[in-house]
Amino acid sequence: MKKIILPFLLLVLTLSSCYDKAKITIQNKVHNATLVQVSWDKHSVASSLLPGEGSTSTVYEGPDYRFPKTSVVKFYMKREGNQVYLETKYRFTLDANDNLLIVISDTTQVINPSLIGD
Numbered sequence: 001m002k003k004i005i006l007p008f009l010l011l012v013l014t015l016s017s018c019y020d021k022a023k024i025t026i027q028n029k030v031h032n033a034t035l036v037q038v039s040w041d042k043h044s045v046a047s048s049l050l051p052g053e054g055s056t057s058t059v060y061e062g063p064d065y066r067f068p069k070t071s072v073v074k075f076y077m078k079r080e081g082n083q084v085y086l087e088t089k090y091r092f093t094l095d096a097n098d099n100l101l102i103v104i105s106d107t108t109q110v111i112n113p114s115l116i117g118d
Helices: 002-017
Strands: 021-029 034-040 043-049 054-060 069-071 073-079 082-088 092-094 099-105
Touching: 021 034, 021 043, 021 092, 043 054, 073 099, 092 099
Parallel strands: 021 099
Antiparallel strands: 021 054, 034 043, 034 073, 069 092, 073 082
């Protein structure tokens, strides 16, 4: 049994090391608002970011996920008991070995897709 496990583990390590990775950091610089369920593409970056906080997530390339990848940042903005879903207007590109920093501030251009007419 041990003779089978070792080659299998070596194969898994070899295959997983063939894929690149990158890091994405999102910072909340919005005054008096919390960003909730923050994501880029299909990757969750933070469940909640208070003003001044940041969170980093590592994105791994795989058979179904290739770099470079471009996407908006999606989040709920929560303030004084009210919450609204928003997406950045600008699309951010992440490539292999990148360390992408995205700052969401009071001047970041955002949209609410549900308010866009047909």
